[in-house]
Amino acid sequence: MNNSETKQMMSQYRDAIESYLEGVFPENSEDATVRAARYSLMVGGKRIRPALMLMVADMLGAEREFIMPFAAALEMIHTYSLIHDDLPCMDNDELRRGMPTCHIRYGEATALLAGDLLLNSAYEILLEQAITHGSYAALAGRFMAKSAGGVGMIGGQSLDISSFSGSVTLERLEEIQRKKTGALLTAAILTPFYASDNHHSNKELCVALTDYASHLGLSFQIKDDILDVESSPEVLGKSIGKDAACDKATFVTVCGIESSQKRLSEEYDAAYNALNSIKNLGFDNELLLSFTDYLRGRTN
């Protein structure tokens, strides 16, 4: 796929996701918490996690209608984490997805509740899937919950808020990033594998997908850390330079820009290798190759 075909593919996936998300919270609700949750969910975002989940599902031959609720739930969990991360008690950010953060627009208490509402509504969707589709859907939902929880995203955030650049080793930083950022990307990639009954016994596929997820997750975070020093708020849609200013541990503050760039390139190489293994197992890796190219070239 060339560059413009990749962009077109991403925008088709984004449109499909957004048309599902449109129906999650009603427009013009009388309840400010619902309005705030809808605002943050619909205000933009690249929709990387749900798009990735749908691509893996397409590669594995899973039904779109069956996977879409999982993809939406993942984006809702991601959005809740951004709302809470932006609060004054955490990163205290005023700009997200190019717009005022949830607490700037709706106030702190409502933003906190909006995050809670997104998380609870995501679990309602996952439970509904388990009730309707049975044990594989339940397994997939449990995997998503685990990825978002204490050994995944929340665990990573917890380590992150007590880490400062001078006192963090590279190993510790990788642990933080694998949990904080990598866990939800891993959920995007492995949920369709756990949810569909026709590939469960394929251990080699599970290993190759996990390997891809691990390298994609790290490369995503390293790129994020580099963009934080090299980009602008206009392009990124969020504040920049805060990591260094707050003495936060990132790949750039811990290893420096050159080592980060070198590591980024190694992680992409490893991700492409994992995609090759997936191809060797008989799966068409074209979509995921293009997706990886898209992430590699992203500017926001």
Ligand code: GRG
């Ligand atoms: C508060 C429980 C809790 C967790 C917070 C997501 C997170 C953990 C913190 C956000 C801060 C941050 C920079 C995280 C690392 C990378 C990341 C998740 C960036 C945002 O994801 P994108 O680029 O954002 O996919 P969009 O807006 O496009 O969805």
